[in-house]
Amino acid sequence: MILWTRAFQHEIGESADDTELRVDRGLAAGQLWLWDRNGETVSMAVAREPVDGVVRLSGVFTPPEKRERGYAAACVHAVSKRLRDAGYRCILYTDLANPTSNSIYRRIGYRAVAEALRYRFE
Numbered sequence: 001m002i003l004w005t006r007a008f009q010h011e012i013g014e015s016a017d018d019t020e021l022r023v024d025r026g027l028a029a030g031q032l033w034l035w036d037r038n039g040e041t042v043s044m045a046v047a048r049e050p051v052d053g054v055v056r057l058s059g060v061f062t063p064p065e066k067r068e069r070g071y072a073a074a075c076v077h078a079v080s081k082r083l084r085d086a087g088y089r090c091i092l093y094t095d096l097a098n099p100t101s102n103s104i105y106r107r108i109g110y111r112a113v114a115e116a117l118r119y120r121f122e
Contacts, residue, residue, distance in 0.1 A: 001032060004044055008061040012095075013120075035075035043071035045079050055083050057092040060101070072101075077108040 001023050009016040026032040026046060035043040043066070046059035057079060062072045080090045092110065094101050106112075 001027070001034075001044065004061050004063065005059065007063070008059055011061075033075065033079045035071055035078070037071065042066045042069075043075040045072075045075050047079055047083060050088055053088055055088045055090050057090055060092075073104045073108055076105070080108070080110075 002019055005023050006016045006019045009019065023032070029049065031046050031048060033045045033047060034041045035045075043062040044059065045057055045061075048056040048058060057076060060072050060076055062075075076092075083090050090110075092105065093116070094105055096102065096115065102112075
């Protein structure tokens with residue numbers, strides 16, 4: 001999980017300085033979800049703490065050698081369904097420049113409701 005989280009942070013241009021702490025906290029809080037296929041972990045997602053009945057999914061990651069097989073879609077769909085069945089609304093942020101993830105999220109039932117810009121000051 002640490003290597004995958006670090007790889008995800010690297011892909012999105014986020015600092016990986018606190019990866020171990022993030023993973024430890026996520027595991028302790030029950031926020032990290034893994035998708036297994038035939039006994040092998042192939043994808044992950046993070047479901048954040050609920051706020052006013054809403055859970056934000058983030059950190060969706062599949063290693064490059066396992067992509068384009070539907071693992072991330074299956075993972076996000078299963079986590080979203082479980083959370084909805086528990087009475088929560090699910091949201092997620094996605095990179096508008098990534099048509100693959102955007103089409104997957106639409107296909108499993110998410111819809112665009114807003115756009116946001118992210119600025120980084122260095």
